[in-house]
Amino acid sequence: MKKIRNSLTAVLFLLVCFLPVFLSDPALAAAIPESRQKPLVVDEAELLTPQEEESLLARLEEISERQKCDVALVTVNSLDGKTIRNFADDFFDYNGYGWGSADDGLILVVDMKTRQWWISTHAYAITAFTDAGIDYIGDKISGSLSSGNYANAFFKYASLCDDFLTEARKGTPYDTGHLPKEKPGVLMLLLALGIGGVAGLIVVTVMRSQLKNVKPQESAQNYMTREGLRLSEERDLFMYSKTHRTARPKDTGGSSSSSSGSSTHTSSSGRSHGGGGGRF
Amino acid sequence: MAQLQEYKCPACGGALEFNAGIQKVKCPYCDTEYEMETLEKLDEQLKQEAEQKDDLKWENKPGSEWQENEKENMVMYSCESCGGQIVCDRETAATTCPYCDNPVVMVGNFKGNLRPDYVIPFQLDKKAAKEKFWSYLKDKRLLPKVFKTETHIDEIKGVYVPFWLFDADVNAHMRYKATRVETWSDSDYNYTKTNYYSIIRRGTVGFERVPVDGSSKMPDDLMESLEPFDFSQAVDFQTAYLAGYLADKYDVSEEQSENRANARIRNSTESVFRSTVNGYATVTQESSSIRFSNGNASYALFPVWLLNTTWRGTRYTFAMNGQTGKFVGNLPTDWGAYWRWLLSIAGGVGAAIYAVMWLWALL
Numbered sequence: 001m002k003k004i005r006n007s008l009t010a011v012l013f014l015l016v017c018f019l020p021v022f023l024s025d026p027a028l029a030a031a032i033p034e035s036r037q038k039p040l041v042v043d044e045a046e047l048l049t050p051q052e053e054e055s056l057l058a059r060l061e062e063i064s065e066r067q068k069c070d071v072a073l074v075t076v077n078s079l080d081g082k083t084i085r086n087f088a089d090d091f092f093d094y095n096g097y098g099w100g101s102a103d104d105g106l107i108l109v110v111d112m113k114t115r116q117w118w119i120s121t122h123a124y125a126i127t128a129f130t131d132a133g134i135d136y137i138g139d140k141i142s143g144s145l146s147s148g149n150y151a152n153a154f155f156k157y158a159s160l161c162d163d164f165l166t167e168a169r170k171g172t173p174y175d176t177g178h179l180p181k182e183k184p185g186v187l188m189l190l191l192a193l194g195i196g197g198v199a200g201l202i203v204v205t206v207m208r209s210q211l212k213n214v215k216p217q218e219s220a221q222n223y224m225t226r227e228g229l230r231l232s233e234e235r236d237l238f239m240y241s242k243t244h245r246t247a248r249p250k251d252t253g254g255s256s257s258s259s260s261g262s263s264t265h266t267s268s269s270g271r272s273h274g275g276g277g278g279r280f
Numbered sequence: 281m282a283q284l285q286e287y288k289c290p291a292c293g294g295a296l297e298f299n300a301g302i303q304k305v306k307c308p309y310c311d312t313e314y315e316m317e318t319l320e321k322l323d324e325q326l327k328q329e330a331e332q333k334d335d336l337k338w339e340n341k342p343g344s345e346w347q348e349n350e351k352e353n354m355v356m357y358s359c360e361s362c363g364g365q366i367v368c369d370r371e372t373a374a375t376t377c378p379y380c381d382n383p384v385v386m387v388g389n390f391k392g393n394l395r396p397d398y399v400i401p402f403q404l405d406k407k408a409a410k411e412k413f414w415s416y417l418k419d420k421r422l423l424p425k426v427f428k429t430e431t432h433i434d435e436i437k438g439v440y441v442p443f444w445l446f447d448a449d450v451n452a453h454m455r456y457k458a459t460r461v462e463t464w465s466d467s468d469y470n471y472t473k474t475n476y477y478s479i480i481r482r483g484t485v486g487f488e489r490v491p492v493d494g495s496s497k498m499p500d501d502l503m504e505s506l507e508p509f510d511f512s513q514a515v516d517f518q519t520a521y522l523a524g525y526l527a528d529k530y531d532v533s534e535e536q537s538e539n540r541a542n543a544r545i546r547n548s549t550e551s552v553f554r555s556t557v558n559g560y561a562t563v564t565q566e567s568s569s570i571r572f573s574n575g576n577a578s579y580a581l582f583p584v585w586l587l588n589t590t591w592r593g594t595r596y597t598f599a600m601n602g603q604t605g606k607f608v609g610n611l612p613t614d615w616g617a618y619w620r621w622l623l624s625i626a627g628g629v630g631a632a633i634y635a636v637m638w639l640w641a642l643l
Contacts, residue, residue: 181641184634184638193630196625196630201622208422210419211422213505216500218543225487238475239314
């Protein structure tokens with residue numbers, strides 16, 4: 001009995017000792033580990049071959065180290081009944097993701113059951129990855145995700161995150177009106193050659209027209225007498241009028257100005273997250 | 281009520297009715313409304329037009345008879361190849377045909393035909409004609425290189441080409457339908473109001489000495505390209521002006537040439553009348569009645585330097601206005617050079633644009 005009482009006393013003592021810690025951060029602060037508990041790539045849904053996973057992990061570690069911001073991704077088959085947003089936030093928080101004391105970082109969650117993706121950002125990553133930026137990344141990877149080129153999608157995600165972080169470090173994070181420029185593709189090459197062809201055709205047509213200067217004169221303007229035209233009657237008579245009306249397009253009132261910046265929300269851990277997602 | 285004359289709706293052609301309710305004439309088919317006064321004026325116009333017909337008649341006959349002594353000094357040559365007939369004075373020996381470059385033979389003394397009223401003497405000599413030819417060939421990048429070396433420039437010939445000159449005063453009566461458009465809007469609708477006008481123009485315009493080539497050997501478009509000739513330098517015809525040059529005699533009669541002059545005068549009349557209708561969104565000519573008065577034709581010789589050259593089986597004819605130096609003639613195209621230019625410009629410009637696209641994406 002005494003043993004039990006002693007143990008209880010010890011537990012109580014411990015509780016009393018750590019109570020200030022609990023009180024200072026009441027929302028399960030202790031559940032957020034100091035250091036990262038999981039690797040930057042967690043492939044629970046088994047979408048990658050071991051070799052792919054290994055090289056992707058190396059790539060993400062290199063980027064995270066260099067940019068001082070964790071770039072992580074996790075694939076799952078179940079969201080444990082949470083929304084994908086909450087799942088992503090919690091996965092990030094409770095597994096201790098994030099670089100440095102501020103826990104700068106972002107995580108991409110791909111859920112194979114609902115076929116959704118979500119990017120949750122925290123701390124500096126909220127600045128670097130705006131809503132428009134996350135949509136842009138989603139646009140670039142969802143095609144590969146849909147068609148099953150997961151490795152392709154994830155490497156693209158890695159290099160885009162790298163670009164986004166580099167741009168953010170310059171003080172100009174990608175945002176509405178300042179998204180990465182598209183590299184010209186084959187279509188643009190054809191367009192350029194088409195324009196060149198038209199320009200060439202204009203030049204040679206002009207050159208060819210210089211070889212031909214024989215044409216009939218349809219006018220006798222040169223032979224008009226000096227007095228020119230003498231009008232004896234000049235009347236402009238109004239006959240009738242016709243009025244048509246078309247309904248004006250109704251202004252729906254909603255301003256369509258595109259927003260910029262990052263929107264944030266508070267996760268279950270009490271920390272602030274940014275993010276965005278979609279389906280594939 | 282006086283019997284209402286039947287009017288046709290200017291907008292749709294339907295029969296109009298007087299609408300007592302609005303005290304206006306309203307078309308039962310297209311709902312257009314008219315003032316009575318407007319309809320009366322329009323009707324008056326239509327009646328006048330019905331009486332008018334185009335009248336493009338020429339009155340005076342050109343040319344005059346040759347004096348016997350004038351004919352004695354001139355001889356005629358005929359080309360056995362193309363059938364062209366040329367005239368020159370006894371001192372000037374013609375050897376080749378100015379039209380086809382084949383030898384000509386003397387067929388005897390000059391006879392028949394009208395004596396020209398006027399002649400514009402040559403102002404530019406053979407040397408000037410050659411220089412003009414070379415400068416015309418210069419900077420033509422698609423001209424085959426060998427064309428220059430294979431051209432027999434020395435065979436350029438001065439020819440007096442017969443022209444019929446037509447003078448006329450033109451009385452014209454034109455009617456146009458014109459529109460003006462107003463637009464405005466209120467909170468619910470955008471409105472477009474089209475006002476229709478009937479435009480009347482009547483007047484006179486004079487034309488002097490509209491030239492028509494009177495030689496069937498001379499392509500009409502080539503001769504028209506040589507215009508204008510400055511008639512102020514024309515003099516009364518004397519055979520002395522022919523010395524050293526060849527002359528053609530007309531083989532297209534004045535009557536046959538009239539149509540060409542009429543067409544050109546009609547075009548210019550319509551455009552000069554049209555230019556007096558301003559300030560409308562659209563103008564459509566609805567009717568035109570053109571009548572010539574004081575129509576008069578004369579017969580003149582104009583100076584032309586002619587060069588014929590055959591290159592790869594095609595004959596190229598060049599002509600220079602012997603008065604102003606204007607040089608005309610179609611040249612052949614070097615298709616190899618054509619494609620080289622086209623492809624290199626297309627490639628160069630295309631590559632440059634593509635490079636700029638990349639630069640823009642990377643910066």
